[in-house]
Amino acid sequence: MTVTAPRGFRAAGVTAGLKASGRPDVALVVNDGPLQVAAAVLTSNRVQAAPVLWTRQAVSDGVATAVVLNSGGANACTGPEGFGDTHATAEHTAAALGVSAGDVLVCSTGLIGERLPMPALLAGVTAAAEALTPAGGDSAAVAIMTTDSVPKTVVVQREGWSVGGMAKGAGMLAPGLATMLCVLTTDADCSAEDADAALRTATRVTFDRVDSDGCMSTNDTVALLASGASGVRPSPDELAAAVTQACADLARALVADAEGASHDIAVTVVGAHTEDAAVAVARAVTRSNLFKAAVFGNDPNWGRVLAAAGTVPVEVAAFRADRIDVSINGVQVCRAGGVGEDRSGVDLAAGREVQVLVDLHAGDARATVWTNDLTHDYVHENSAYST
Amino acid sequence: MTVTAPRGFRAAGVTAGLKASGRPDVALVVNDGPLQVAAAVLTSNRVQAAPVLWTRQAVSDGVATAVVLNSGGANACTGPEGFGDTHATAEHTAAALGVSAGDVLVCSTGLIGERLPMPALLAGVTAAAEALTPAGGDSAAVAIMTTDSVPKTVVVQREGWSVGGMAKGAGMLAPGLATMLCVLTTDADCSAEDADAALRTATRVTFDRVDSDGCMSTNDTVALLASGASGVRPSPDELAAAVTQACADLARALVADAEGASHDIAVTVVGAHTEDAAVAVARAVTRSNLFKAAVFGNDPNWGRVLAAAGTVPVEVAAFRADRIDVSINGVQVCRAGGVGEDRSGVDLAAGREVQVLVDLHAGDARATVWTNDLTHDYVHENSAYST
The missing domain is CATH 3.60.70.12 (L-amino peptidase D-ALA esterase/amidase)
Structure with a gap:
């Protein structure tokens, strides 16, 4: 209907x-x-x-x-x-x-x-x-x-x-x-x-x-x-x-239903000083080909999350790199900008949905941006199909 | 030495x-x-x-x-x-x-x-x-x-x-x-x-x-x-x-020598009102996964070049979309924002280097940004190798 x-x-x-x-x-x-x-x-x-x-x-x-x-x-x-x-x-x-x-x-x-x-x-x-x-x-x-x-x-x-x-x-x-x-x-x-x-x-x-x-x-x-x-x-x-x-x-x-994707990834940024800042950091992570390729490989590569967050200009999002926490599917793999729980505890192969939680510890605002993993099939569809 | x-x-x-x-x-x-x-x-x-x-x-x-x-x-x-x-x-x-x-x-x-x-x-x-x-x-x-x-x-x-x-x-x-x-x-x-x-x-x-x-x-x-x-x-x-x-x-x-790449792509923007504007437009094109995947497929997809250029804010780069020319390996596939020469005249399979020339017709500044195509091997290397 x-x-x-x-x-x-x-x-x-x-x-x-x-x-x-x-x-x-x-x-x-x-x-x-x-x-x-x-x-x-x-x-x-x-x-x-x-x-x-x-x-x-x-x-x-x-x-x-x-x-x-x-x-x-x-x-x-x-x-x-x-x-x-x-x-x-x-x-x-x-x-x-x-x-x-x-x-x-x-x-x-x-x-x-x-x-x-x-x-x-x-x-x-x-x-x-x-x-x-x-x-x-x-x-x-x-x-x-x-x-x-x-x-x-x-x-x-x-x-x-x-x-x-x-x-x-x-x-x-x-x-x-x-x-x-x-x-x-x-x-x-x-x-x-x-x-x-x-x-x-x-x-x-x-x-x-x-x-x-x-x-x-x-x-x-x-x-x-x-x-x-x-x-x-x-x-x-x-x-x-x-x-x-x-x-x-x-x-x-x-x-x-995104082209060729094998995972849906929700990047939620909390503890931002403004909603725009939360969106900017979440967007930077969802744009990281390296992180998206890692998720395709079922690798909870939190270093690539931090590297992406770090590209956001300070005037857009105020945060300290050494305060960021990152959890992937509930496992806090990064604490205070450094190593947290063992990343082998994150199982990305189990399901399609991946929850990435980034806490900037810089305020009370939050936002979620959705993306997909970067896969062989994405490359295939977009190299073979003209849009 | x-x-x-x-x-x-x-x-x-x-x-x-x-x-x-x-x-x-x-x-x-x-x-x-x-x-x-x-x-x-x-x-x-x-x-x-x-x-x-x-x-x-x-x-x-x-x-x-x-x-x-x-x-x-x-x-x-x-x-x-x-x-x-x-x-x-x-x-x-x-x-x-x-x-x-x-x-x-x-x-x-x-x-x-x-x-x-x-x-x-x-x-x-x-x-x-x-x-x-x-x-x-x-x-x-x-x-x-x-x-x-x-x-x-x-x-x-x-x-x-x-x-x-x-x-x-x-x-x-x-x-x-x-x-x-x-x-x-x-x-x-x-x-x-x-x-x-x-x-x-x-x-x-x-x-x-x-x-x-x-x-x-x-x-x-x-x-x-x-x-x-x-x-x-x-x-x-x-x-x-x-x-x-x-x-x-x-x-x-x-x-x-970029990971998994099969083409080196030089995106040169000319006719920009400032060098920064030229860099911004060139960068937007080099960041387009869709364009980079198209090049991997040997598809001179100039529509994806324009779609990428169009994401640059007007305060960063002044240009009119209906004046942009795009040439790929010397063939002017887009003229004045529309269809130019037949894109079948572009042979991307012949060599590794691809020259994309974007003329904004908005000034005299220019810049070149290099990138690579987006390939199966890029996805493979970055899903299998942790960095």
Whole structure:
């Protein structure tokens, strides 16, 4: 059900022939109202794909009726012609739905630097519009997959209203959003301002804290559509909490399906003087290829954790290297910047999830950033597959 | 000859038993003068190994007689006891040479978070002191190797004087020095101030622009010893130029021997508004696991170059995404932020060296940062070998 779990939404996923594999590649999500509230958070990469440029403008009034998404091509670095293709996609979708093109958000994912095959794409949009149903969420979630091995969906139930969502993304996962497309829907009654605030609150502590491979995409988009069809108006905090829970579930699902990964690694930094400092230190650890490769080898190499933490500038995170404690899966392998318990007591082969806890002993703030290990399969997928 | 090519130096490399492999693991370089000028550039990582803390203090007066180096253990994150071990190593070396411990620089490389086997190390120092010869440079260069497959040495000849050097480092190569130890010697007559200035000039544009895997070490040390034995006093600029050439040769050798790499990648950014901007954009590209994996797959994936460039904040590098040109091995695959020449014209399988040229069209500054591709063998070496 996913994006069609909340009332007031229809969706569809179809095969337009954009992918060599012949798998579904065009998805459409439509908000039947009564409200057409919308918000979006977009990549902070300065190289932005045409659909990101379009969507930023289209959502700026807080109104959208539909999101059209394609896999099989990112439409990034395609110049004015590529922007024209996105515009034509929005116009075509709008005509099929009888709405304004300015109320259609567009998302694309796939290879950078190639034009989309427009006749096939537009025919797919037509087919998707004809296939729209209130049960179409699952097929939409499948149609946005690229190297994902499973579709990612979520439903968060509240008293009389809900949040549904779907996401894709398995590589190029890094902050300023993981490389990903995500559409969230809710039948809550809310203002555009509340939707925007809820989405920004949610992404800041979820998708922005997934850093699978340190590579920020040109196409990242998280959109939220609100239909108001439940007739229930949650408080802004209640809305934000539900959207955050939905995003957290989807973000965790992205980590669990990251390209080639064999471990999901949660790096939690506590005892920081600010939350930003905690995020910066956690991010440095999640970006260490050496540490990530060590985890792949089931080696609880805490020295690489400290070496990564030490690269964070002092003006970003105040701490003393000789006070840091590090625990891996509950074993305090580093104490006060030096040797702690025997690292042979850490068993990384037992499960997929790895918990790294770094205590800076410099304050009360904390944050968790998720990443994956660096594996042969990651190298293989990203040397063989062009994105 | 390496560090013993300039007059006034003796060196030795011996096997102390620190390495399970039984390979040489202790090196000693001694400056017989008449000058004992010294300078050093040390890691900017905030987690600093005991020998880095010691050497920073020992070199602060611009005087050193000897450098003692061990592979087989980094002596990092070993607390006050580890610092005591470094101190004891300096004292033991000083006693063997009949000099002051404060004039002995110490370097270590190997596994983080383990104490050094001091009886073996001190016996090795004794043996090295007994083995010192004016032809010992090559054996010293071998004794500092870890995962290096070949020793790295250099000699830069000038009129009547020279600069010699040796370096090790094959992983954890990142700025604020590549993970590396390097000892340079010269028989030039120079002041401590000139030596320090020459070394900082040199490292800024050489070792600081090698970024094999984005991981900055706790132990990086580049030391320069000047004996004055040639009786020739070059100008400060002449000295800096010769030291820079020596460092450039050694830095290139480090890239060529990086762990598991199959390509050496030079990312040159031109048309930047400042040199710092050029370095920042080049660094972002050299840190992209996706781009580095693509090069391993012989895929000239310029989209990943742009996606990486786009992560650099605008306050760091002013440029417009829709003006960027990218050439790979001379083929302009991206023009004005969009599709350029056919990328099938780029042959990355032909050779080891890859030239990536990014033109920001935003000014006149330029910089080159070297990196390697991300390969199965990198993952293998760093998941199987603890550092």
